[in-house]
Amino acid sequence: MSHDGHAEAAGLWSRIFSTDHKVIAKQYLFTGIAMAFLGGILAQIMRLQLSNPGHPVPGLGVVQGIKYNATVTMHGTVMIFWVAMPLLLGAFGNFLIPLMVGTRDMAFPRLNMLSYWTFFLSTVVLVSSFLVPGGPSPVGWTAYPPLSAIPAYSGNTWGVHLWILAVALELVAFLMGGINYITTAINLRAPGMRMRDLPLVVWMQIAASIIFLFSVGPLVAGAVMLLLDRTAGTGFYNPAAGGDPLLFQHLFWFFGHPEVYVLLLPGLGIVAEILPVFSRKPIFGYRMIVWSTVVTGLLSFVVWAHHQFVSGIDPRLAAPFSLTTILISVPVAVTLFCFMATLYRGSIEFKTPMLFALGMMAVFLIGGVTGILNGSAAADIYIHDTYFVVAHFHYALIPPVFFSFFAGIYYWYPKMFGRMMNETLGRLHFLGTFLFVNVTFLPMFVMGLRGYPRRVYDPSQFVALGNMGGMQILATIGTAGLLFSQVPLLINFFGSMKRGRVAGANPWRANTLEWLAPSPPQHGNFDEIPSVYRWPYEYSAPGRDNDWYPQHVAPEGALSRKAG
Amino acid sequence: MSTAASVTVPTPRPVERRPAVTAGRVGMVLFLFTEAMLFAGLVSAFLVLQGRAPVWPPPGQPRLPVAATGVNTLFLILSGVTMLRAVAASRKVGGNTATWLAATGGLGLAFLLGQGIEWARLLGYGLTTRSGVYGATFYAVVGIHGTHVVAALIALAVTWRRADRGGITPARRESVVVCALFWIFVVAVWPILYVLLYQPWGGR
Structure with missing residues (x-):
């Protein structure tokens, strides 16, 4: 590199506004991690109020009323849109797709850069809503009208305006990202790589992006109408003007429920990459998993009204939506069964990525099974809006968003930063996280079945519910433990950048193309674009000295397959 | 390498991939599916709200100008035709792509102007x-479509400038096609909105 001062300044500029997919991935990664701590602290503030109603939270005073509602709203919003999306799609989608399909960068690198900086702007807008008069939006992450449509109801004007603007910018950012991911995987695959040679995580990223693109339009329409209701005096959601508040719920959940699969599928994809490597076995049922993903994606568009069983929808709608909701558990279960069959008689190594992958499956199983109860209209009428639902969706979302993310970080860290993470700290991180997720959310199933309502800042006022303060305190201890359990991760993550053992190109002896590139890969990824000769899961193939057989290694001897 | 015992057939190197559809077109089509879902959301919202009204259009409110907007619609459809001519011209050596693009832009501007007068x-x-x-539905739906026309006009202006200054290269032909995809979408979605919004029947 040049020592010329001007060139160095230009270098810094191009490193910040980089079009390199790996740099953009890390920008998403660090923004997402920072926002995860914001989301976690918001959760802890909520928990402190719930377990000690009326006692001041250190530094914030008593968090009740609008203050509590704003905390709930921002916790949900931050975790879904500013943690799950940037970590699973922004970081892993960007980092993995070009490397795994064997190309030098995304199909549209400049659009990719614009995607991150739009996301960054949305983050600034969201965080700035904490500083405006009235504070951030208190109308829930679902922003149901009339509460969200009429400022007098929520007592908040600017917070909600900024919330809508921030979410809209965030959606635009991931629209640009999604177009890039799909186009790259379809058009820029290395020579010889067929669609059925794609690693499953790439399939899942494509599926998640397609689901996102096809579901986001109606939400944007709904959000525009909400903003017009607030600013231009339209009455789309106001019955007095001929509007319909339920309309927003339909538009919101038409996006909101597919969004669950936008987060789940990349999470499952990460697990699908890790299980074969640490069992030294081919993935079981590659095609079944791909088809299950397709069916999950299709079904995810026809389940949305299960969020509205008690909202006053036509009861005749409830039965078909119950049916589709229960049906969607079938393809997801098929995927999990394939994962379990992959483990069967494998040579399993319990390295940290594998621990988190297995933890993901275990915790997600509870989230999935309890979802069947919520999906059935008859059961849901009883448990709707109770802590049971809170427990369910945390058990369903924490596995893909955090367990899969952690699994992926421990697994791909050597590729991202060139060094290994520490195993002991990793195991400590896993034990704490796994334990405290359950300490936090298991009690909530019990509370919910006893009728404990969610979204209430002081549950102790319901005398009829009896004393469940003990379980609230347990859940608060769980959240604190969960936050504290992330300390080993932070030490490990930042410490290993300098002190970690230097990783070779392929420390896990894995097959996919990213392990051919140097760790970390240079700009342009590969010295020479690889050719692909087989699928990604050729482990323990008989008749070979090594128990792995990378995709790019040409078979010796006989012609094994036609080119192209 | 191989021993004398086995006969070695050299493995051919897989051939370079030639995508069936260019990345620009794949990206634009994906974007247009998203856009189609946006308009589907708007149309379904309109139908729900219209279905709730006892009488549609509500009594005592101005009627929408069916005929004037009909003429305006023809301008927009015509701009779709000129856009297709621009694409066809870009395939020929010495085709007058820039002229057809300019005509498309003119017709698009005429449509926008007509809509503006109507709003006023x-x-x-x-x-x-x-x-x-x-x-509310009228201004929201027509306004969002109008915003798309403005965006399409900006894309068109950029494409036209390139075609006008330096003639057509393969890369510029590609940008004409991608721009045309967006333009045709904006043209094609309008007649649906026109029929739904302007027709004088409806309600319960």
């Missing part, structure tokens, strides 16, 4: 965003 007149008659869901 309707506001004059007292149809505003505050006059119930009738006015």
Whole structure:
């Protein structure tokens, strides 16, 4: 590199506004991690109020009323849109797709850069809503009208305006990202790589992006109408003007429920990459998993009204939506069964990525099974809006968003930063996280079945519910433990950048193309674009000295397959 | 390498991939599916709100100008035709792509101007965003479509400038095609909105 001062300044500029997919991935990664701590602290503030109603939270005073509602709203919003999306799609989608399909960068690198900086702007807008008069939006992450449509109801004007603007910018950012991911995987695959040679995580990223693109339009329409209701005096959601508040719920959940699969599928994809490597076995049922993903994606568009069983929808709608909701558990279960069959008689190594992958499956199983109860209209009428639902969706979302993310970080860290993470700290991180997720959310199933309502800042006022303060305190201890359990991760993550053992190109002896590139890969990824000769899961193939057989290694001897 | 015992057939190197559809077109089509879902959301919202009204259009409110907008619609459809001619011209050596692009832009501007005059007149008659869901849906749906026309005009202006200055290269032909995809979408979605919004029947 040049020592010329001007060139160095230009270098810094191009490193910040980089079009390199790996740099953009890390920008998403660090923004997402920072926002995860914001989301976690918001959760802890909520928990402190719930377990000690009326006692001041250190530094914030008593968090009740609008203050509590704003905390709930921002916790949900931050975790879904500013943690799950940037970590699973922004970081892993960007980092993995070009490397795994064997190309030098995304199909549209400049659009990719614009995607991150739009996301960054949305983050600034969201965080700035904490500083405006009235504070951030208190109308829930679902922003149901009339509460969200009429400022007098929520007592908040600017917070909600900024919330809508921030979410809209965030959606635009991931629209640009999604177009890039799909186009790259379809058009820029290395020579010889067929669609059925794609690693499953790439399939899942494509599926998640397609689901996102096809579901986001109606939400944007709904959000525009909400903003017009607030600013231009339209009455789309106001019955007095001929509007319909339920309309927003339909538009919101038409996006909101597919969004669950936008987060789940990349999470499952990460697990699908890790299980074969640490069992030294081919993935079981590659095609079944791909088809299950397709069916999950299709079904995810026809389940949305299960969020509205008690909202006053036509009861005749409830039965078909119950049916589709229960049906969607079938393809997801098929995927999990394939994962379990992959483990069967494998040579399993319990390295940290594998621990988190297995933890993901275990915790997600509870989230999935309890979802069947919520999906059935008859059961849901009883448990709707109770802590049971809170427990369910945390058990369903924490596995893909955090367990899969952690699994992926421990697994791909050597590729991202060139060094290994520490195993002991990793195991400590896993034990704490796994334990405290359950300490936090298991009690909530019990509370919910006893009728404990969610979204209430002081549950102790319901005398009829009896004393469940003990379980609230347990859940608060769980959240604190969960936050504290992330300390080993932070030490490990930042410490290993300098002190970690230097990783070779392929420390896990894995097959996919990213392990051919140097760790970390240079700009342009590969010295020479690889050719692909087989699928990604050729482990323990008989008749070979090594128990792995990378995709790019040409078979010796006989012609094994036609080119192209 | 191989021993004398086995016969070695050299493995051919897989051939370079030639995608069936260029990345620009794949990206644009994905974007247009998203856009189609946006308009599907708007149309379904309109149908729900219209279905709730006892009488549609509501009595005592201005009627939408069916004929004037019909003429305006023809301008927009014509701009779709000229856009297709621009694409066809870009395939020929010495085709007058820039001229057809300019004609498309002119017709697009004429449509936008017609819509602007119509809005001004309707506001004059007292149809505003505050006059119930009738006015609200009209301004929201037509406004969002109009925003798309403006965006398409900007894309068109950039494409036209390139074609006008330096003639057509393969890369510029590709940008004409991608721009045309967006333009045709904006043209094609309008007649659906026109029929739904302007037809004088509906309600319960």
